[in-house]
Amino acid sequence: MPELPEVETVRRDLEPALAGTRVTAVWTSGKPLRLLRPVDAAALARAAVGHRVEAVRRRAKYLLVDLDGDDSVVVHLGMSGQLRVMPGATPRPAHTHVALALDGGRELRFIDPRRFGLVAVVRRGDEEALPELAILGRDPLAPALDGAALHAMTRGARCAIKSFLLDQRRVAGVGNIYACEALFEARIHPGTLAGRLSRARAEALAAAVVRVLERGIANRGTTLRDYVDVAGEAGANQRELRVYGREGEACPRRDGGRIRRVTTQARGTFYCPRCQT
């Protein structure tokens, strides 16, 4: 499940692989992504064909491939999306939905079995025209989220802190896995009301969010099922997870607690009932 560290890993691989490369053709499967939203193949071709890639940016969990014309190609990996650079002569894997042919014979391929992802075109400098980008809140790493800011953001919020962290309108880029891990590191119960978070606990949580995300990037992402990088390699951060997916195991703090799993917002939430209060 690609979250900020996985998307950032893809970005860091993609930019040197693509910068200066010209797009020569565009292919789409014709199947809608994000379920009911078809890829606008004509807009994609207009934006990309004949243009060179200048940079690859990240905004929360979205990637923006900047082209030397006026446009950027926006990609969200959804649940199961992969961006791969592969030789154009190799067969496209099953569930390939978009392919950009590059000069030199390679292809940038968007592969997404569950089709929760998104590929769209925006005018550079007018990214807010895409509603998904317009609503995004603060990126927790640029600049690093601090306790004062998080504390101020939570004032008045009546939702649980876990829901708060997952709300992309507030903190943009944190997903289910890293939210669970950050709350564990900060010793905060996921059901704690966000608006009730003390300044000291907000400090601890902000630091924990930054720490787990940076660790995720350093480990090239968490691979539990689908996520792989541009070259098809899995990440290593799953070995660092303290609570996510560890229901029933002893708390890594060895405090006698056992990791519990509850469902909130239809997502699995893992925590230690002993040390997260």
Added chain:
DNA sequence: GCATTACCCTGAAAGC
């Protein structure tokens, strides 16, 4: 107005 829930999809894993 805000928070919560339902839903879209497919492959893997569990259950029978």
Added chain:
DNA sequence: TGCTTTCAGGGTAATG
């Protein structure tokens, strides 16, 4: 062994 059911979850629309 092989078929069926369940589960995972991001983001948005619908509901409470």
